[in-house]
Amino acid sequence: MAAPSLHAVAASSLRAVAASSLRAVAVPGRRTVAASSLQGAAALGPQAVAAPSWRAQAMAATAVPSRRARATAAPGRRARAAAATAAVLGRRVLVVATAAAVAAAGSATAAGASTGRYPVATWSMNEGAGARTMIDSSGNGLHGVIGNEVVTDVGVRGATGYRFTRLQPDRPPAHPRHLVTVADSSALDPGNRDYAVTVRLRTTYQFGNIIQKGQATASGGNFKFQIPDGIVQCLFRGSNGTIIVQASRRxxxxxxxxxxCERTGSGVSLAVDGRTVARRSGWTGPISNGWPLSIGGKTDCDQRDVGCDYYAGDLDWVEIEAR
Incomplete structure (x- = not known):
């Protein structure tokens, strides 16, 4: 009579472990981890594929024969074998999540490659409070200097970025520390390339230059984003002339x-929240100057003869791409 009870106990243990493993697979927290892995890999692009940590996880997940061997070596301990099986199932979930994440990253990389665009600079603007260096995460080393009037680590409406406080237009003196500047580099000049600038911003004001390289009198041309009357405008000025496009609403x-805003060989287009709102045809000609890139206003101004056009509001990130 003792043997049946042992079988019953073993069967009960198997059912319990199997149920436990199923619950472990279905735990919402692990779904969140898998989703996070997918999103993280897609955001990292090719780095996600090459990162040793992903390989290490995949290798760890597939390195289970030794556990199976131990389970086979002790056939009488069914509960331990079932536990090993549950561990394998749990690790298979990680393998599937990892493989899916790598596949998603590869798809994202292929999509970027199909456009022919590459990042010139990517400023995420996620530095901590009091930071004075704006980090370029593109790998091109185009870091910026954050003026001490710019407030970093500002969280608002689900995002963290920089805040540019309001300054009275055309009231002296100039406030050069209201700006974020990136030293002049030929990589930042549009030149003859297709060239796009993307900004995520939030403001309740209606004035100021958001980002620019060069000014109206700069030799070699210039480009800028500005927001007069709360309506965003984009300008490219080259050797062949100037093209301005603007949104239709505030x-x-x-x-x-x-x-x-993107300048190509056929014209300039402006998109807001993923929808093209303005386009003008034409070719500006090459644009290349020796000026720094500035965020938040002009670098060469005095608020008397030349207004500084200081931006007021928040910026979450800025990216420049070229092709």
């Missing part, structure tokens, strides 16, 4: 907006 409503 975006100074206190919500985050993604604004993208």
């Amino acid at each position: 975006i100074n409503d206190g919500w985050w907006h993604v604004v993208r």
